[in-house]
Amino acid sequence: MLDINNALEDKLLGFIGAGNMAEAMIRGIIRNQVVQPDQIIASDISVERKEHLSSAFDIRIATDNHSLIDQSSVIFLAVKPQAVPAVLKDISANTGAEKLLISIAAGVPVKTLAAGLPKGPRIVRTMPNTPATVMEGAMAIASDSPARPEDLETVETLFRPIGRTVRIEEKLIDAVTGLSGSGPAYVFMILEALADGGVKMGLPRDVAETLAAQTLMGSAKLFLETRTNPGQLKCMVTSPGGTTISGIHELEKGGLRASLMNAVEAATIRSIELGKA
Ligand SMILES: NC(=O)c1ccc[n+]([C@@H]2O[C@H](COP(=O)([O-])OP(=O)(O)OC[C@H]3O[C@@H](n4cnc5c(N)ncnc54)[C@H](OP(=O)(O)O)[C@@H]3O)[C@@H](O)[C@H]2O)c1
Incomplete structure (x- = not known):
């Protein structure tokens, strides 16, 4: 070193x-x-x-x-x-x-x-x-x-x-700026929304926030340590007719994946614009 x-x-x-x-x-x-x-x-x-x-x-x-x-x-x-x-x-x-x-x-x-x-x-x-x-x-x-x-x-x-x-x-x-430079803000929104969902279903706020944050961190760590394809990791927790697929269906209806891709694209374009200004 x-x-x-x-x-x-x-x-x-x-x-x-x-x-x-x-x-x-x-x-x-x-x-x-x-x-x-x-x-x-x-x-x-x-x-x-x-x-x-x-x-x-x-x-x-x-x-x-x-x-x-x-x-x-x-x-x-x-x-x-x-x-x-x-x-x-x-x-x-x-x-x-x-x-x-x-x-x-x-x-x-x-x-x-x-x-x-x-x-x-x-x-x-x-x-x-x-x-x-x-x-x-x-x-x-x-x-x-x-x-x-x-x-x-x-x-x-x-x-x-x-x-x-x-x-x-x-x-x-610029693409890095749109993904990981701006990314913490996207993740905090996801964390907040997951916790809100828990609160809606009756969990105390601090419990919901802890569970949401640990789930995000643990899932990211599982991916980084195994390098297993994220789609495969998702399938591993999605049993036929189970709870997770019901939740995933709602995320797909809400356009979660397209929203996140659009966010990275928009922030990348903004980074390019700032560079030209
Ligand atoms: N925050 C992030 O998440 C993040 C992530 C990746 C990269 N970046 C990049 O990191 C850079 C800094 O971002 P930041 O969030 O730390 O911004 P920030 O909190 O606004 O810090 C910038 C500091 O520079 C001062 N400043 C302005 N003009 C100056 C000058 N001529 N000489 C010396 N200091 C001056 C500002 O003072 P005033 O507030 O009084 O103007 C402010 O205290 C940005 O270019 C940003 O693109 C930020």
């Missing part, structure tokens, strides 16, 4: 944007001791966010993005896509080839980042998701990013303790 401290040398791991996703990643990275808290520095236009992360994790805070870049060798770009042009303007003068920029911004292509940073930092485009907070993130790394092979390993080393990582071509990152 690559020693992340070699990649950071005597510099810091920087986060430009100290919002939800940066917090999720910092929590996972610190919990797993990938680096020490004093090796992380964050900048944000919101003083409250900087103070929150500093007091929650004992990390350093930078006065501004320019100063963060000076002190960091590996930098996460963790602002909303709409804020990316302003950040690129802030950091372009001091972001050269000695810096590794890891973008998590939805929809923003590498070519846009490279055009805004003419001094040529190494760039890796990625797409994590918020379950990284509890070390169960789903992360993708664009394998054709303009960076060295060891940079991709550095990113994997940072991501490994906080979830599962796949390498894919950049042209597929």
